[in-house]
Amino acid sequence: MLQHLPVLPLLIPLLGGILLLLPPLADSDRAQRWAGSAIALAALAAALLLLWQVDARGTLVYAVGEWHPPFGIVLVADRMAALLLVLTSLLLLSVQVFSSAGEDQKGRFLHPLLMFQALGIQGSFLTGDIFNLFVFFEILLIASYALLIHGGGKQKTQANVHYVILNLAGSALFLFALGIIYGTFGTLNMADLQQKAAHLPATDVQLAKAGAMLLLVVFGMKSAMLPLHFWLPRAYEAAPAPVAALFAIMTKVGIYSLWRVHNSIFGEGAGELANIAQPWLWPLAWLTVVVGIVAVLASQTLRTLTANLIIVSVGSLLLMVAINGADATAAGLYYLVHSTIAAALMFLLAGLIIAQRGKAEDRFVQARPVTQPVLLGGLFFIASLALIGMPPLSGFIGKALMLKAALPDSAGWIWPPILLGSLAALLMLSRAGSTLFWRVRGDNDEPVRVQPAQQLAVWILVLALVALVIWAGWLTSFMQQAALDMLNGLDLQQLLLPAGGYHAE
Structure with missing residues (x-):
């Protein structure tokens, strides 16, 4: 059984999504909700088991159908991939539970689409070759096209058209x-690419x-790197709350791909191809943070503010990619996990606030009070601390690790944008909280309360932040x-390649 463990994080959402489309599960909303949550819980259990095995035994490789590389499809579960599988499965469980409180009634096939979205994301983390990275990119994108427009409406349709066109261009x-x-x-x-990069003939360089x-352009588009970031705020603001929460990890797939391809294959040992992306990553990462800060200060809704904070976090992670070292990669990985959970939590809270504020939704304007100000206000305070990066939550640890990784050579480049990003988040989240919970008028004559499933979903993410x-x-x-394994790649080559590597005729 253990030899098939690396493929389980793919099989569970794949088969689960198919089962949710078929009778008898497809005929009952109650059955879909319970089955979807059970499948997501099984996926999380499989990811945790894989993480434990990888930590104990090292990198695990699964050659599908016993077709060994470089010809066959290979899944590679190392420490970095296993950790991100756990993160994806945790988000999937949270959004499945949250959707069971009524979001799945606004459109069809929400639960199976969430499964297929998770399949594409997890496959991107597990794949051992770039072509299958493209394949899993397409799976997650196709699912995201349908998820973005879930529930319908003019705003979602417009955002979806722009999102689809841009991603089709990226796929080409x-x-x-x-x-x-x-x-x-x-x-x-x-x-194989990593082994051959240093020995490529001069005529092919x-x-x-x-x-x-x-590939830098493609991964920059997926991660929302400047100037390819403009799709993100509109798409994330238009998406339903649980969909936006799962989308919080999509930009991280682009960051992960940059680590895998540009910091590993085209890293220090790649000869003339070594660090080819770094001269571009430095200014683009810095500008991504700066533009994200400006957008944060101009945000008028909680969803837009959260989306723009994701852009700031992407820029911060790109700075860690640009440094291209073990300490920076490890710091970036911790911050990636933290920022994804914190952003997902805030998107779910935005959905709850919208339901209780009536027509004002999550806009920063005076409106009727929310029905449960203590519960939502307390959760908002926790999520805000996490996004700002203040102690005692994990955002402080993540940003401290990134600042430390910049010492001594890159502190002048790294410290100002990261600290200014935290300051902008502090200012705007303070404004958001005071407006949403204190600037109220009249009474709430249509009380809407948080459902138990929604509260459970939110607390899953809060507890994840505490666990960090x-x-x-x-x-x-x-x-x-995990950073050393990814950057060195030597053990990976020994596991995947025959003696002497593979050389095409």
Whole structure:
């Protein structure tokens, strides 16, 4: 059983999504809700088991159908991938539970679509070659197209059209990049590419650089890096609350891909291709944070504010990618996990606030009071502390680790944008909280209360933030080893490649 463990995080949402589309589960809303939550819980259990096995035994490799690389489909579960699988499964469980309180009544197929979205995200983290990274990108994007428009409406339709067109263009660029890289390297297996990068003939170097830079554009688009970030605020604001919460991890797939491809394959040992993206990443990452800060200060709704804070967090993570070292990668990985959970929590809270404020929704205007100000206000305070990066929550640890990773060489580049981002978050979240909970008028004559399922979903994410603090010591050591495994890649090559590697004829 254990030898098939790496494929379980894919099989569970795949088969679960199919079952939710078929009778008898498809005929009963109650059955869909219970089954969807049970499947998400099973996916989380499988991801935790995989994390435990990877930590104990090292990187696990699964060759589908016993077709070994570089010809077959290979899944690679190392420490970084396993940790991000746990994060994805945790978000899936939370949004499945939250959706069971009535969001699934606003449109069809929400629960199976969430499964297929998780399938694409988890496959992106597990794949061992770039072509299958493209395949899983398409799976998560196709599911996201339907999820974004769940419930219908003019705003969602407009946002979806822009989102679809941009991502179709990104997919075309991805295919061009894959064709160029395969033509120059003769393989798309990540371990094989890393082994061959330093020994590429001089005649193929320029073509390989073109393919690598195209991949930088594609991954920059997926991660919302400037100037390809403009799709994110509109899409995330239009999406339903549980969908936006799951979308919080989509930009991190782009960050993860940059780590895997540009910091590993085209990293320090890649000869003439070494660190090809770094001269571009430094200014673009810095500007992404700056533009995100400006957008945060101009935000007029809680959903828009949260979306723009995601852009700031993306810029901060890109700075860690630009540093390209084990300490920076480990710090970025911790902050990635924290920022994803915190943003998802705030999106779910925005959905609850919208339901209780009537026509004012989550706009920063005077409106009727929310029905449960103590509950929602307390949860908002917790989520705000996390997003700002204040103690005692995990945001403080994540930002402290990133600031430490910048010492001594890059502090002048890294410290100002990260600290200014925290200041902007503090100012705007203070304004948001005071407006949403204190600037009230009249009475709430249509009281809407938080459903038990919604409250459970929110507390799952709150407890996850607390767990990041309680087990911070173990997690930082784990992430340090995960960063070393990813950057070195030597063990990965020995596991995947035959003696001497594979050389195309």
